[in-house]
Amino acid sequence: MECPFNAAPAWHDAKLDFSNAMSYGDYLKLDQVLSAQQPLSPNHNEMLFIIQHQTSELWMKLMLHELHAIRVQLRQGNLPPAFKMMSRVARIMDQLVHAWDVLATMTPPEYTEIRPYLGSSSGFQSHQYREIEFLLGNKNAALLKVHESAPQAHASLSSALVEPSIYDDAIAAMARAGLPIDAARLAADPTRPTAADASVENAWLIVYRDPARYWQLYELAEKLVDLETAFRTWRFRHLTTIERIIGFKAGTGGTAGASYLKKMLDVVLFPELFSLRTSL
């Protein structure tokens, strides 16, 4: 039997010299990522605030990557690959929902010491968040103005504004499957937020009344409902977390704060997918 004191360490085959090979940090560009946390205040908790936002933006970057690919698959009529990516987007959203628990460990006196250093910056100016909203159909042309001084963000947002949303693409897929969608709905102005439409509700009802016949559209509908549910939960946790941290103060971005975020809870991305349930 081998003496345990002479045995080689568990890592003895690991590569240790990276002078001429790509390492973990090289591949992930960690020099860049880990040098981007630069607190402006002397407060200990600002590191949490920065990392919470930076990680959220990274997850949003992945959501956008998936949402763009979902749109391509929906337009080509390849629904199952879209489903897999839709599940991923919903799980990312769930992850962001749980992330509020970490931020909520920051108390009002802690945040009060950081807030004066934030100036008029606010999540309201997150171009990735706004693009996610646009891709899901919550369009608002007026909000492009915020990004006028950032040409790349402005360009991505402009195309998300003028192109059909993922929900418009889902409705187009129903029309292609022979379900009766009004021509006016199919030609709706893509720069306007999604408005409930009776022919769309009726088409979803046909799908939900005969899932076996319309299995892929039925699955598409449930994936959209999962996504919207996760998104609404995120909005709700944003509101409750900020009420806990700043109460009813106005926002640094210029809105009334909690009451603005409360109003955003009324946004329904895929209205007919919820209203149809009353008739089932």
Ligand code: HEM
């Ligand atoms: C202490 C923490 C936070 C506070 C006090 C806070 C507060 C606010 C307030 C008051 C607004 C309304 C806009 C304004 O006037 O500023 C807002 C918007 C927003 N915040 Fe936060 N927030 C916090 C953390 C976060 C985090 C971690 C994220 C994640 C990225 C985030 C993302 C957003 C987004 C995307 C909006 C725009 C929402 C919309 O227009 O529907 N916030 N926040």
Ligand SMILES: N[C@@H](CC(=O)c1ccccc1NC=O)C(=O)O
């Ligand atoms: N709107 C926040 C400030 C804020 O939360 C914020 C500031 C800079 C970067 C990200 C932020 N997060 C979300 O709004 C406030 O009114 O305190």
